[in-house]
Amino acid sequence: MEKNVLVMIPGPTPVVRSIQEQMGREIQAFGDPRFVKDYKELIDDLGKLFNCSGQTFPLAGTGTLAMEMAIANTTKRGDNVLIVSNGFFGDRFIDICTRKGLNVDVISAEWGSCVSPAEIEKKLAEKNYAVMTVTHVDTSTAVVAPIAEIGKVAAKFPETLYIVDGVAATAGEYADVDGMNIDLMLTGSQKAFGVCPGMFIVWAGKKALERRKALGTIPEYYVDFEKWLPIMENPGKYFATPAINLVWALKESAAIIAEEGLKARAERHSKHAKAVHKALEALGFQILAKEECRASTLSVCIYPEGVEDVKFRNCMFEEGAIVAGALGAYAGKAFRLGHMGNIDINTLVQTLGCVERSLKACGVAVKEGTAVGAYMAALAE
Numbered sequence: 001m002e003k004n005v006l007v008m009i010p011g012p013t014p015v016v017r018s019i020q021e022q023m024g025r026e027i028q029a030f031g032d033p034r035f036v037k038d039y040k041e042l043i044d045d046l047g048k049l050f051n052c053s054g055q056t057f058p059l060a061g062t063g064t065l066a067m068e069m070a071i072a073n074t075t076k077r078g079d080n081v082l083i084v085s086n087g088f089f090g091d092r093f094i095d096i097c098t099r100k101g102l103n104v105d106v107i108s109a110e111w112g113s114c115v116s117p118a119e120i121e122k123k124l125a126e127k128n129y130a131v132m133t134v135t136h137v138d139t140s141t142a143v144v145a146p147i148a149e150i151g152k153v154a155a156k157f158p159e160t161l162y163i164v165d166g167v168a169a170t171a172g173e174y175a176d177v178d179g180m181n182i183d184l185m186l187t188g189s190q191k192a193f194g195v196c197p198g199m200f201i202v203w204a205g206k207k208a209l210e211r212r213k214a215l216g217t218i219p220e221y222y223v224d225f226e227k228w229l230p231i232m233e234n235p236g237k238y239f240a241t242p243a244i245n246l247v248w249a250l251k252e253s254a255a256i257i258a259e260e261g262l263k264a265r266a267e268r269h270s271k272h273a274k275a276v277h278k279a280l281e282a283l284g285f286q287i288l289a290k291e292e293c294r295a296s297t298l299s300v301c302i303y304p305e306g307v308e309d310v311k312f313r314n315c316m317f318e319e320g321a322i323v324a325g326a327l328g329a330y331a332g333k334a335f336r337l338g339h340m341g342n343i344d345i346n347t348l349v350q351t352l353g354c355v356e357r358s359l360k361a362c363g364v365a366v367k368e369g370t371a372v373g374a375y376m377a378a379l380a381e
């Protein structure tokens with residue numbers, strides 16, 4: 001029998017049975033009226049769920065392709081862009097924008113903290129930026145950006161489109177596209193949506209769609225809004241083959257999210273994240289992100305003195321849960337734990353048990369039940 005290992009990295013995240021079942025369905029043609037109806041409903045449901053009055057594009061590809069789509073449809077060579085970076089994925093926009101020949105300005109925070117709305121406002125006042133990018137939760141630091149407050153700042157600069165990378169956040173942290181003045185938000189299927197990797201979602205607000213129109217012909221092909229707009233209107237038409245079974249899986253995920261409610265889902269994530277932090281601190285770990293900007297979707301956990309990273313993560317795997325290594329300056333010094341999507345108290349109790357046993361195997365004296373005890377106590381508060 002194959003060993004069952006909980007996938008507790010920051011994406012892919014555990015996939016619940018009802019979503020898996022959609023993956024295992026008999027294939028249908030993309031023009032099959034049953035599939036066309038399902039896809040159309042998904043497009044509309046996702047738009048409503050995240051309050052986007054523009055166009056929602058759920059397409060085949062990963063989060064990185066969604067980042068490229070965002071930039072491709074809102075900028076042209078020579079434009080100024082402001083990148084607000086709280087870590088590795090914020091920096092990924094630098095690469096994408098530089099390759100496109102954009103003039104890139106970056107404001108970054110030290111790893112573990114977050115660029116403030118005031119700093120952003122100061123920078124936006126300096127010159128005309130075509131777009132600004134903000135990473136909702138940076139997966140390298142587990143820092144959450146105050147996207148609603150930044151949206152209030154963005155409203156003062158209507159020429160600058162506000163782009164939010166929600167890949168490790170959307171459907172875990174709360175977001176409201178129109179309500180937060182977001183012009184374009186993007187995410188991937190494999191993170192807080194709890195679907196297998198392979199699809200991304202771009203929510204483009206009205207201003208983003210107008211900007212695309214004003215650009216004329218753009219060099220990019222697959223990610224061009226203009227190519228996809230007729231398909232999003234009538235998914236029975238062909239431009240490029242949709243990921244049929246993933247569309248169904250995403251539809252099931254959207255139904256789960258709608259049933260739970262976006263706000264309730266964000267509150268659940270927040271409550272469990274706080275309890276997980278208490279449990280890890282009780283074991284002697286330190287949480288990298290400062291308390292005022294800690295994400296609910298994942299944690300970067302700095303090892304207690306003397307714990308060897310690879311050994312710890314190998315022990316975790318043996319115990320039945322896989323976690324990720326840390327990035328940048330924290331590689332070898334911390335591990336990353338995903339706690340987003342359709343997981344529950346049982347998943348986290350199991351995982352924290354694995355953390356505790358692995359720590360013990362790495363030579364740290366811990367009293368049995370410390371982590372789970374602290375987690376349960378925090379939840380009961």
Ligand SMILES: *Cc1c(COP(=O)(O)O)cnc(C)c1O
Pocket residue numbers: 011062063064065089135137138139165166167168188
């Ligand atoms: C994972 C991630 C990405 C990249 O997504 P892929 O699906 O791996 O291409 C981008 N941004 C953030 C914040 C992420 O967490």
